[in-house]
Every structure is written in C-alpha cells, then in structure tokens.
Amino acid sequence: MPDLRYHVVSLISVFLALAVGVLLGIAMADNGLLDEQLRAQVSDIRADLEGQRARIAEKDERIAALEERAAEDDAMLAGISEAVISDRLEGTSVALVLGPYADEGTGEALQDSLALSGATLTSVTKLEPPEPTTLEASTPEEQYAEEAADILAPYAPTGDVASAGPDAVVFLGGGNPPPEASNALADAETAMFRVWEGANVRVVGAEASGDGRSQIPQYDDLGIPSVDNADRPAGRAALILLAAGAAADGAYGTKPTASDPFPPVPG
Structure with a gap:
C-alpha cells in the first residue's frame, strides 16, 4: 500500500509537470523553440526525481528485509518459549x-x-x-x-x-x-x-x-x-x-x- 513518501513524490511530479508546461509555453511564445538552457534544467529536475525514487525504493527494500528478519526471529523465539514452558x-x-x-x-x-x-x-x-x-x-x-x-x-x-x-x-x-x-x-x-x-x-x-x-x-x-x-x-x-x-x-x-x-x- 503506497505510503506518505509515494504521495509526496506524486505531488512533486504534478508540480514539476505544471512548471515544465509553463516554461514551455513561455519559451514557445518567445521563440517557438525550447532553448538549450531550459532543456538542461528539465533534464536535471527529472534526474533528481528519478534519484529520489531510487532512494525510496532502496529504503523500502531494506525495511522489507528487516521485517522479514524480525518475523523469523519472532518465530524462533516463540519456539524457544514453548520449549521453556511446556x-x-x-x-x-x-x-x-x-x-x-x-x-x-x-x-x-x-x-x-x-x-x-x-x-x-x-x-x-x-x-x-x-x-x-x-x-x-x-x-x-x-x-x-x-x-x-x-x-x-x-x-x-x-x-x-x-x-x-x-x-x-x-x-x-x-x-x-x-x-x-x-x-x-x-x-x-x-x-x-x-x-x-x-x-x-x-x-x-x-x-x-x-x-x-x-x-x-x-x-x-x-x-x-x-x-x-x-x-x-x-x-x-x-x-x-x-x-x-x-x-x-x-x-x-x-x-x-x-x-x-x-x-x-x-x-
């Protein structure tokens, strides 16, 4: 189930799209073409966004691994406890x-x-x-x-x-x-x-x-x-x-x- 981080990334994507649209409109109104500087800025923003998504995915993988390890530890502890109290x-x-x-x-x-x-x-x-x-x-x-x-x-x-x-x-x-x-x-x-x-x-x-x-x-x-x-x-x-x-x-x-x-x- 998506958590707060995914919602934040989604909102960033929406505002990024709006910003790019505005910049494109301005550039096209002036020259009809998107200049190289604007292209570079858009590329940098996209790269930052992809990097953030990758970091979130990596953290999620770590959390999943820790949860799996905790479940295994709980199962082992439950078995030991049963042996102690039997x-x-x-x-x-x-x-x-x-x-x-x-x-x-x-x-x-x-x-x-x-x-x-x-x-x-x-x-x-x-x-x-x-x-x-x-x-x-x-x-x-x-x-x-x-x-x-x-x-x-x-x-x-x-x-x-x-x-x-x-x-x-x-x-x-x-x-x-x-x-x-x-x-x-x-x-x-x-x-x-x-x-x-x-x-x-x-x-x-x-x-x-x-x-x-x-x-x-x-x-x-x-x-x-x-x-x-x-x-x-x-x-x-x-x-x-x-x-x-x-x-x-x-x-x-x-x-x-x-x-x-x-x-x-x-x-």
Whole structure:
C-alpha cells in the first residue's frame, strides 16, 4: 500500500509537470523553440526525481528485509518459549484474571500459554470497572475484594467433585483506563491482591508492552513478581516460570521498570 513518501513524490511530479508546461509555453511564445538552457534544467529536475525514487525504493527494500528478519526471529523465539514452558505448571491450578482495561488479545494468548504449560485453569474472570461509592453500593475496594474471594472458591473440574481453589492467580492489568478512574481502580486492585496474598495464593502480575497504564510500580510496592511484555512469547514464558515459582521474583520485560529482560531458566 503506497505510503506518505509515494504521495509526496506524486505531488512533486504534478508540480514539476505544471512548471515544465509553463516554461514551455513561455519559451514557445518567445521563440517557438525550447532553448538549450531550459532543456538542461528539465533534464536535471527529472534526474533528481528519478534519484529520489531510487532512494525510496532502496529504503523500502531494506525495511522489507528487516521485517522479514524480525518475523523469523519472532518465530524462533516463540519456539524457544514453548520449549521453556511446556508442562512447567503440570499439576498446578491457576486462575486467570483480566483487569477491566486489559488487552483481550494478550489475555487469549495467556490462556494458550497456560494450556501449553499443563496448568489446570480454574477460571477466567474479566473484571468490570468498579462502581462509584453510593449509599447503596459498596466501595470499589470492597467490590474487588469480594470478587477476589469468589475467584478463590473451590471449583469442580469433573463431575460434582469439588477441588481446592487455585494455587496461583495470574492477573493481567494495564490497558488504557480513563485518567479519572485510575486512582480508584488502583485502590480496588490493591484490595484484591491483598485478599489473594492473605490466602497464601501466589500472584503474578502482567501487562502488555504497549499499554498506556503501567502497573509495574504497583506490583513492586506489593512484592508481586511481574512481566511487562505478556503480549510477547518471551514475556509469557517468564510469566509461566514465575507462576511455577521456578524463577526468582522480580520485574521482567522490556520497559525501564524491568529489573531484567528474562528470569534465569532453571535446569
């Protein structure tokens, strides 16, 4: 699909044609012939234009080559990540919780990674934004604390045989909430995290690399291990290792708040 550079070149061509037409008209009106100086000027302009087109084509070829290389690297990294997380959470029950503004595509990718890891997915919960406090409604903190307790409830994976609640909770936050909702949302989520920690359930925080709102500082303050690039294969692999307790707690990923890009892989 033509980009801005092609449109610029097209506009230059149009104005060049107009300029040449005007010059031709003037020259023909004076002498009826295009003098040598005018021919040389037109030739120079055309040469410059062709040179610019050639440079644009060369840059496009470089961009295409880089994109192809990046796709190959992503495919290789995805394969390595799959090998790292395969069956890593076998026998571990995990609840996946998506914040109200979390990236849904990343949430779906996390479900796939948890399945590959062998985890038993007890529930997938998509939170709604907390409601404002009124005389009839509870506070945002109380609303999310109640939601957190429900997520820890026993589940019945087969038949009517109830099992204990999840061993770990993976929380995908971040996103792009409206600025006026950020403080109340952070307080409500903190109340939710404290419920899980009080129940001795391992919590791992996550967000996508392009999220406008980063929760990594909040996770750090609460001592929750985290990844800031859960939309990437490496980020999901790091998250699985953290959920399994197989890597040192920390903030991993690509943002400035990360302590390391990736946790050490246990032997």
